[in-house]
Amino acid sequence: MNPYLDIILRSIAVYFFMVIALRIFGKKELSQLNTADVILILLISNSVQNAMVGSDTSLWGGLVAAGALFLVNFILKKLMFRYKTLSSFLQQKPEVLVHNGKIDFKTLARLGITSDEMLEAMHEHGVEYYKDVKYAFLEIDGNISIISGNENLKQTHYKRRRNHKTLNGID
Structure with missing residues (x-):
């Protein structure tokens, strides 16, 4: 050959x-x-x-x-x-994490997403409460997207960070 x-x-x-x-x-x-x-x-x-x-x-x-x-x-x-x-x-499909303010705890646990990560993603999108989240997705690229019911809120893209220690303790 x-x-x-x-x-x-x-x-x-x-x-x-x-x-x-x-x-x-x-x-x-x-x-x-x-x-x-x-x-x-x-x-x-x-x-x-x-x-x-x-x-x-x-x-x-x-x-x-x-x-x-x-x-x-x-x-x-x-x-x-x-x-x-x-x-x-x-390719995997996006995963629904929150639908109409209801958190899918089984999916969060299966994907290893903490409540702190979910809250951080919501805050990055200008959303304070779960009840204000229309949809939250874990996208196929590992980012969390939030869609709120409020048209006045800016929709941004949250890049999920994995928890790990750094030398100075700051991520």
């Missing part, structure tokens, strides 16, 4: 493995990565490098692998746009 074709096939296999693994292991808050998330990404990329390029550590081998990943990602995005069933299989 052509060595570059081998790299292309290996890279595509690793790509689909990663897409499926991320889908199975749940919604990641990619907009706010913490230290453990960055370490995981670095370790995964290091662990799958040899699986993609094998013994070929040349510049061309790396470029072929990267090109294959870009191409398969481009094609997959086009297919997801065209075929909604594929898109719904690969």
Whole structure:
């Protein structure tokens, strides 16, 4: 087999493995990565490098692998746009956290969203009380969106931060 074709096939296999693994292991808050998330990404990329390029550590081998990943990602995005069933299989749906002032505690617990995070998102949107929330969603990108019944309130986009310690104690 052509060595570059081998790299292309290996890279595509690793790509689909990663897409499926991320889908199975749940919604990641990619907009706010913490230290453990960055370490995981670095370790995964290091662990799958040899699986993609094998013994070929040349510049061309790396470029072929990267090109294959870009191409398969481009094609997959086009297919997801065209075929909604594929898109719904690969992407998670937004989750309703609050509907007409009623909090879905089971969903909050399942997603690991604390009441403090929910209140912070509401305050970022200018909403003080749960009863004023028409809808609150955890979006597919990990952000919390709030829709209030009040047209005078500014609707903003809250980026969910994961709780983690910093050196100076300030996030």
